[in-house]
Amino acid sequence: MSNSINMESPLHHAQLDDLVGQSGDGGVILHEAKFLGHLNLRGNSQDPEFLAGIKEVLGVELPLSACSSAKGERAQIMWLAPDEWLIVVASGTEHDVEKKLRLCLKGHFAVSDISGAQTILELSGINVIDLLKKSTGYDLHLDSFPIGKVIGTNFAKAGAHILRLEKNKFQLVVRRSFSDYIWLWIQQGSKEYGLTIT
Amino acid sequence: MLLIHCPYCEEMREEEEFSPAGQAHIVRPLDPEVLSDEEWARYLFFRKNPRGLHHEMWLHTHGCRKYFNVTRNTVTYQIMESYKMGQQPSVTASEKGQS
Numbered sequence: 005m006s007n008s009i010n011m012e013s014p015l016h017h018a019q020l021d022d023l024v025g026q027s028g029d030g031g032v033i034l035h036e037a038k039f040l041g042h043l044n045l046r047g048n049s050q051d052p053e054f055l056a057g058i059k060e061v062l063g064v065e066l067p068l069s070a071c072s073s074a075k076g077e078r079a080q081i082m083w084l085a086p087d088e089w090l091i092v093v094a095s096g097t098e099h100d101v102e103k104k105l106r107l108c109l110k111g112h113f114a115v116s117d118i119s120g121a122q123t124i125l126e127l128s129g130i131n132v133i134d135l136l137k138k139s140t141g142y143d144l145h146l147d148s149f150p151i152g153k154v155i156g157t158n159f160a161k162a163g164a165h166i167l168r169l170e171k172n173k174f175q176l177v178v179r180r181s182f183s184d185y186i187w188l189w190i191q192q193g194s195k196e197y198g199l200t201i202t
Numbered sequence: 203m204l205l206i207h208c209p210y211c212e213e214m215r216e217e218e219e220f221s222p223a224g225q226a227h228i229v230r231p232l233d234p235e236v237l238s239d240e241e242w243a244r245y246l247f248f249r250k251n252p253r254g255l256h257h258e259m260w261l262h263t264h265g266c267r268k269y270f271n272v273t274r275n276t277v278t279y280q281i282m283e284s285y286k287m288g289q290q291p292s293v294t295a296s297e298k299g300q301s
Contacts, residue, residue: 088266
């Protein structure tokens with residue numbers, strides 16, 4: 005028996021890699037951004053030392069206004085609550101970043117590595133809005149959901165965080181336990197537009 | 203379907219994202235040891251059930267996962283205001299002349 009452990013994404017069983025290039029121009033394009041480092045950060049946004057520590061480690065200011073996000077070279081930060089953020093870093097760098105945060109942050113804070121607990125699905129394509137309209141009650145108009153905004157809401161009755169990257173490109177942060185259900189939902193919901201896996 | 207304003211996400215969201223969490227502004231007795239069983243039971247189990255304005259807690263389960271307070275009319279379901287934990291309501295029953 006081999007001692008090596010192969011990492012498996014929450015959608016490992018769906019074998020998405022085998023589906024790449026199998027279908028033509030679908031109205032909805034799905035890509036699993038798997039194995040990224042997810043760090044959950046709690047802390048006091050009123051504390052200037054805390055904010056400075058984050059800036060030092062991640063090279064980007066912590067997004068403080070409600071439902072906002074920030075993108076730096078090393079990390080993408082999503083606002084989850086007034087005292088809670090999700091930091092997404094490149095695959096394999098999460099331990100290093102977590103260690104640096106623990107070194108540089110002072111006072112009352114918490115950093116947890118939750119990389120294995122959730123995955124990111126990237127949805128794009130000309131019909132992506134149509135698919136999202138079936139899945140969530142949130143107003144997807146650019147006025148209410150501008151680029152860079154992140155919302156915690158229901159996606160097909162499951163909880164998810166949705167980040168808008170471009171007009172027709174979204175990131176879905178879903179829990180591991182819900183990922184298979186959401187994968188099935190996306191297949192059903194995009195049937196009429198065609199689904200392309202990339 | 204209610205539209206509820208989350209004071210932390212700073213916008214209106216659908217009721218489906220929230221869970222109701224009962225009466226607001228219940229203060230835990232500072233010294234439970236000196237209470238009689240009846241007083242302790244009142245703190246634990248007895249809740250208001252008004253016809254009219256009610257201050258209640260809601261949890262933004264699928265959003266920011268924060269508790270906050272809502273002033274709601276239990277007859278019309280109209281939500282008068284929502285405010286953060288630790289704050290006091292600006293709309294109260296006595297002002298409105300209701301019980």
